[in-house]
Amino acid sequence: MTQTSTAIAMEVTPRLPRIALVGVHGFGERHLDNLHRLSASGALELVAVADPLPPADGALGPGVKVYASLDELLAAGTAPDVVIVSTPIQTHAPLALAALQAGANVYLEKPPVASMAQYEEVMAAAASAGRLVQVGFQSLGSEALPAIEALVASGEIGEVRGISATGLWLRTTAYYKRSRWAGKRSLNGTDVVDGVATNALAHAVATGLRLAGARTVADVQSVDTDLYRANETESDDTSVVRVRTTDGTVLTCALTLCAPVQSPPSVTVYGTLGQLTLSYTEDRVEITTPEGVRSETFGRTDLLENLLDAGNEADLLSPLSGAGAYASVLEAIRTAHPPQPIHADWVTWEGEDGDAHPVVHGIESLIRRAALGQATFAELGAPWTMSGGPTLQINGTPVATLQDGSLIRATSSPRPYLHPVRTLAGTVVTDHVPEDHVWHLGAGVALQDVDGINFWGGRTYTREAGGYVWRKDHGHIVTDSAEHGDGRRHEQLSWIGPDGSPVLREQREWRWAAVGNSAWKLTLDFTLESATGRAVPLGSPGSNGRRQGGYGGFFWRLPKVGDATIWTPEARGEDAVHGSVAPWLAWSGTFDAGASGAAHATGDPGLGHPATLVFLASPQAPDPWFVRHSGYPGVGLSLAWDTAVAAEPGRPVHRTVTVIIADGFLATQDIEQLITTLGESA
Template sequence: MTQPSTSNTLEAQPRLPRIALVGVHGFGERHLENLDRLTAAGVLELVAVADPQPPAEGTLATNVAVYASLDELLAAGPTPDVVIISTPIQTHAPLALAAIEAGANVYLEKPPVASMAQYQEVMAAAANAGCLVQVGFQSLGSDALPAMDELVASGAIGEVRGISATGMWLRNKAYFKRSRWAGKRSLNGTDVVDGVATNALAHAVATGLRLAGARTVDHVHSVDTDLYRANDTESDDTSVVRVRTENGMVLTCALTLSALVQSAPTVTVHGTLGQLTLYYTEDRVEITTPQGIREETFGRTDLLENLLAARSEADLLSPLSGSGAYVTVLEAIRTADAPRAIPSAFIVWEGVGDDAHAVVKGIGSLIRRAALGQATFAELGAFAEPGALIEPGTSSETPGFTVNGTLVATVQDGTHIRPTSSPRPYLHPVRTLGGTVVTDHVPEDHVWHLGAGVALQDVDGINFWGGRTYTRDAGMYVWRKDHGRIVTESAEQGDGYRQEQLSWIGPDQSPVLREQRVWRWAAVGSSTWQLTLDFTLESATGRPVLLGSPGSNGRPQGGYGGFFWRLPKVADATIWTPEMRGEDAVHGSIAPWLAWSGTFDAGPDDAPSLAGGTGLGHPATLVFLASPQAPDPWFVRHEGYPGVGLSLAWDSPVATEPGYPVHRSVRVLIADGFLATQDIEQLITTLGEPA
């Protein structure tokens, strides 16, 4: 910004920039502290403030004029060089327009405006007047951001797979009573758009967009919003916002004001070789590379000082033009449906009176799962009560399986699963007849684990499992651009059965396999039901296709692939076959059945069932019956994560050829309570099978 100078003396001295502050309370108090610092340093002169409620006596120097409004301040003249606007959100645009019309440069607090229309109006006014507008996203002044850009460009963390922003803050009832506009989407017909992503943790969104290279409106391809509220407000306080940029980058922002304890918010750049995590309130970066983990702390440029030094918009660290991507997100939130109230069963209140704050049960795990899996809370099945579950009926509804009038399984089409998790259809949640959830999906430890279904990590070199790929050459798991997807071409569902025609499609969009999958379900007594999966895999290439696994590629005991069932957290688990007991003993064994019993839980200790089950903490038993077509070994995990599968390619690949498909059938008995070996054998005998 060109500094004006006086010329009425022979020795003309450049005068200090003249600054006015509009809004001296709330965050305005922070601006007053910064203005005091810069005044003492001889950088600027605070000449006036405007606020209908003037600051306390003695707060300002005697030479600072005090006005009730910006209009009065501007009318008194001369126009300040910079007007800082730190007022309620809905007043930002009209005040900025007034300051620009008077010829002042503007420091505009976040969010800069309350709508895209306002953004375009202020942008046009600033351009016509030749004024500079800096937006108060202080984190964009951090030296950490260009340092992270350089690390990414150097290949230190490999190829970037996505970016996530997480924030877990807590705000009490008093926070939402601090002003008339707090917690409001609009006020007297005027947009406010207060909320966790648009105000309290807006820096997380803005910083994530900056690292994703999204600054202008054109840089944003799409915005998905999933908005909730734990407090009695209009605006959201617990939400996921997922942004896809024009260059294909995905930024997932998972944010809440209803955490148990407040923690430093982060923005993480996820790479194939490591990651960079910025604690943006601390300008601290945790750098994870193949060489190890280290931390660096960076300096920060004050945005007001940056505005004073700027000669053109290109010199600004947080110009209004660079907030276009952020305003696109704000506009998506503004025009979205009103946030959904989180059911009271998922909320605990801590404290009393105005100091009380809502805590969403299990929110820490939900935030992490959303960020890692690039998933919304809705896609994770969060906050769903049993009565709110979608029952099957029409083609537009999510299909499900019902036994004796009870919804026991829901079919997910997998279309919202991130590409590196190999999107595919699966069942989740699967429940006992008593309502206990016995599957999990997008868990923190392996976000590519998806309920109950079929997946393979190596199909002619294509990963249809998700996550890293184990290769013989590397002798380890590595990220590759080798992920396929499984899509449902057609489906027919009737009484007790569902038949699906599926296509396994490679990264080049060519079909690799055709699958026919049939699910069947039926009651087995009053507390047990049976689920049968019958699937056939046939080459769609006109030539043989090899079906492999990490085990067939050289990883000892890593022969997973084919049928796989991801369990939720299970306490006091017991795993056994007719002859063996315990994870180590049954893993890799061949047995007619494998049982898993314990106390099931679909989330962390403080979370109700994420899928809306009513049986949290109830005992259940799963009995997996081996395929009659081949003696496939059991794949079992418990210590690292709970999962069971039948290995299609334990230590060598299996070929499928045109006209010669690979066929497997698996049955699962799903029972409430603990079953003993005698109970299991009796059940199997009842079904007409040898025990």
């Protein structure tokens, strides 16, 4: 008799992923906590750690091997499935290469590498080994990112105008003493590239790049760097990095480790109808639309869990291949000139000993202005930067600086202008790229409607909409030639439309001279000629239906002014003066700026010096005064108050405006006497 044998299937328990951690101190401690959590849930097995300084007793579970280096760990035959690299920046690439060669997938802390050459080497090694590399940009695991992308695609905030990443953090001297590589650009000839954008606030940059659609090296067209440091380090701690993607999106990263208080960093997507702001450390999104403001909070996927679950690179939330754009930013910082020290006059140290930390004066406002204006600190004219063009001088004293405006963002209608303009004692009496209207640029000429083209910046007021709308209608003004002499500068300018064609030709002349010991006068003479061979209408919001909105032509943006008094020979106060026709308009008060713009940079209320500006009306036409004070401080002579004027072939539009810039407070009698002395018509 034959006995039938029965095969009994034995249930085989799948082997848990074997994990090795390299670097158990610093951020490695967070990895240890996460590994303990995942190990307790049965998701993985921590088999070994490597660090020259062993972990504290009791930090590891039973059976976890401890080695002094990754080489020793791998030589012992540990064979991990995943190696987590949480070590100094300069060691990331060589350790990742060793782990890949051993057949492991890699979790690589940020920044993943210290140079573009290293990035390309690790990418090639991963491809050759057929292994996966996840980069530790934890914010890229946020479920807020696909939600934001969906909101943008839905058109809820309109077309994207730009993206900013901002970070206001503080770091103490102890932060820079925690290791030999902290605050270094290189160490013993090896690249480190520590810094605010490459390490401390690297997530802000990486998150901004992701929302800008920039993942690969090919997605980045250009990177501008403006790097500074208040600490006694090699690396930057206060910087602006501006990235232009190949599809034209501009990401401006304005970051500092020298803030007075630490606040959550954020990334904002600006649209034509609203904006989205992601506080990425909180996974919270604030959505602003014409319907109002709402807030949503999202979950986050752990990047190590994501790596363990991934079947291929497409499953990774933060793959090394998606960090190419970030590597381009890091490379631009690595190869840039060393960060410029911020002069001690603009830094206050707070705290003591290891808790001491620098605070850069006015940094909060500068960060906001950089983000809103897509501008660098140098372009904003921060007092601790080196910036500016030719100067206007009175007896050897610079009283105004000419800006060509070429780096102003496109939607602010780039154009030449004067800023800063100063009194003879050094009080700054102009502003540019202010937070409230980043397209306001010092003293110059701007018009919102030149045959349908916006040469003012910002939104355009249209009769059809009955309000302001964002349109792709911005032009720009370029300087074709200039002759600069003593007390006089003559410029030939072209007003260029969005299609690249000239619309107007302008002859502009600046003249300046002293008026006694405490005042000087500045005269702007400009002539606008048609460049099209036909009449070119010159309009304003006022000529397009906005009551009392006739700004355009000559415009002077003032800084904050305390106790301001605004008057003409017949009227006093903003409401009475606005829209009036008068031979002169005076503005006096305590200007929020001292010598070299010190108080303006700090943003401290109530600081500054008394000054008076007297604007003399153009003798060519009775243009009404445009005056703003309650919303923002600005003065202009309206070229088209409620009706457009035309620059016709052979009949250009010509205006002359003179401004007296005086220290101290002037009374009406003083002003009349000054005007008579100058021989000006009153």
